[in-house]
Amino acid sequence: MLVSTSWFFIAAIIAVLVAPRIEQVEPGLGVWKYVAGVVFAVMLYLSVLLHEASHAHMARHYGYPVTSITLHFLGGMTAIEGESRTARQELVIAVVGPLTSLLVGAAALAAWFVVPEGLLQVAIEGLAGANLLVGVLNLVPGLPLDGGRVLKAVVWGATGNMHRGTMVAGWGGRIIALLILSWPLFQNDVLGVPPSFVDYLLVVVLALFLWAGASASMHQAQVRRRLPALDARRLARRSVTVAEGLPLAQAVRLAQEAQAGSIVTLGPDGRPSGIVSEAALLATPVERRPWVPVSSVARSLEDGLALSAGIAGEELVRAISHTPAQEYLLLDADGAVYGVLSTVDVDRAFREAAH
Structure with a gap:
């Protein structure tokens, strides 16, 4: 009170x-x-x-x-x-x-x-x-x-x-x-x-x-x-999963070949451990990317950064408001990686729904 x-x-x-x-x-x-x-x-x-x-x-x-x-x-x-x-x-x-x-x-x-x-x-x-x-x-x-x-x-x-x-x-x-x-x-x-x-x-x-x-x-x-226009599955970016120690350049090449918009790192146990920050990736010079691990530009999966792929509407808004971030990992019911949700895409969908 x-x-x-x-x-x-x-x-x-x-x-x-x-x-x-x-x-x-x-x-x-x-x-x-x-x-x-x-x-x-x-x-x-x-x-x-x-x-x-x-x-x-x-x-x-x-x-x-x-x-x-x-x-x-x-x-x-x-x-x-x-x-x-x-x-x-x-x-x-x-x-x-x-x-x-x-x-x-x-x-x-x-x-x-x-x-x-x-x-x-x-x-x-x-x-x-x-x-x-x-x-x-x-x-x-x-x-x-x-x-x-x-x-x-x-x-x-x-x-x-x-x-x-x-x-x-x-x-x-x-x-x-x-x-x-x-x-x-x-x-x-x-x-x-x-x-x-x-x-x-x-x-x-x-x-x-x-x-x-x-x-x-x-x-x-x-x-x-x-x-209702905010549906995580519809807004998700396709992602590729790579080992934490993989060189950043190779991880980017794999994402380009798969036409994926995001990269998810896997820990030694094979479970998702982080999401590559788009801003950090763009800030890394191309000539340095073969020499740095992809984990150096990934944000660790803290509590609240992994969401159900089926989340939508008001529940989605509450989740991203509770733990502000630029990207969120979306997981299927069986724990498999579905994709990555960017708040940029959420904001764009919200603005478009107003028109």
């Missing part, structure tokens, strides 16, 4: 905002009323953590790795690796968070009637109101809110098109952002309450957050739409 520095800022604001209510219930606390306010902020964010933990639990239930849970000034964020495989999984992972907040709010509301009057009742009161509000607002149908993911899942399930679901939910988030900007007008003309500077600041921050989050989700959807 991570806590951003912005959380401490919002905790201080919460402490200041609830201090008058605490003073009303327990007069004469002095500076301790702010300490009590910070304690309430911690309690509130523990309920936010429970909201995010429910997302994480359900994601892990479906087999998706969860890398982190971050608490920030607008709530929390759960980082889940990969895209949901089905609309149902997307719906369940998304809706469980708001339902958790509503349950916490309902439980706190029930407890309010039985706890004695005083600071504890004030804390329970705030916890109930905040969680019920968070639960309802998170169900608003627009990304990046959980309700946006619910809308995405519904459209996805109805049309069978995940991309369309994301775009609809993204536009939903943008429309909600514009509606939020109009809140001060509604507050003034309909409710008859003149908006303050804080009201304007709050709606701008919330609108920017929603617009940016919705736009980012739509951009990611456009990117993911291109991922």
Whole structure:
């Protein structure tokens, strides 16, 4: 779990905002009323953590790795690796968070009637109101809110098109952002309450957050739409395998005769040990190539540089992002060398898929 520095800022604001209510219930606390306010902020964010933990639990239930849970000034964020495989999984992972907040709010509301009057009742009161509000607002149908993911899942399930679901939910988030900007007008003309500077600041921050989050989700959807074009087998370069000690000139000649675009070195045990770097090969003068072993321009096969030849799409992107390199060895299921994948070819295929 991570806590951003912005959380401490919002905790201080919460402490200041609830201090008058605490003073009303327990007069004469002095500076301790702010300490009590910070304690309430911690309690509130523990309920936010429970909201995010429910997302994480359900994601892990479906087999998706969860890398982190971050608490920030607008709530929390759960980082889940990969895209949901089905609309149902997307719906369940998304809706469980708001339902958790509503349950916490309902439980706190029930407890309010039985706890004695005083600071504890004030804390329970705030916890109930905040969680019920968070639960309802998170169900608003627009990304990046959980309700946006619910809308995405519904459209996805109805049309069978995940991309369309994301775009609809993204536009939903943008429309909600514009509606939020109009809140001060509604507050003034309909409710008859003149908006303050804080009201304007709050709606701008919330609108920017929603617009940016919705736009980012739509951009990611456009990117993911291109991922099926990234197929390792289709992009693989033919390779030749040579012994590590073979002179570089001879290895290059063998590759040219086989019309191969890459060279893989084999160790004494006959297993792949390295991939010849194209950049290092071109940097080696032709007159020196008969005298240097091919292993001198090969990169050792470290963890993450040998991939399954069947890897494709988002899984391929995650693999090369986790271990950045210029070339990767592709192996068949039986361990045989299939070829070499160059990130140059991956980038080119990704750009071509955009047109």
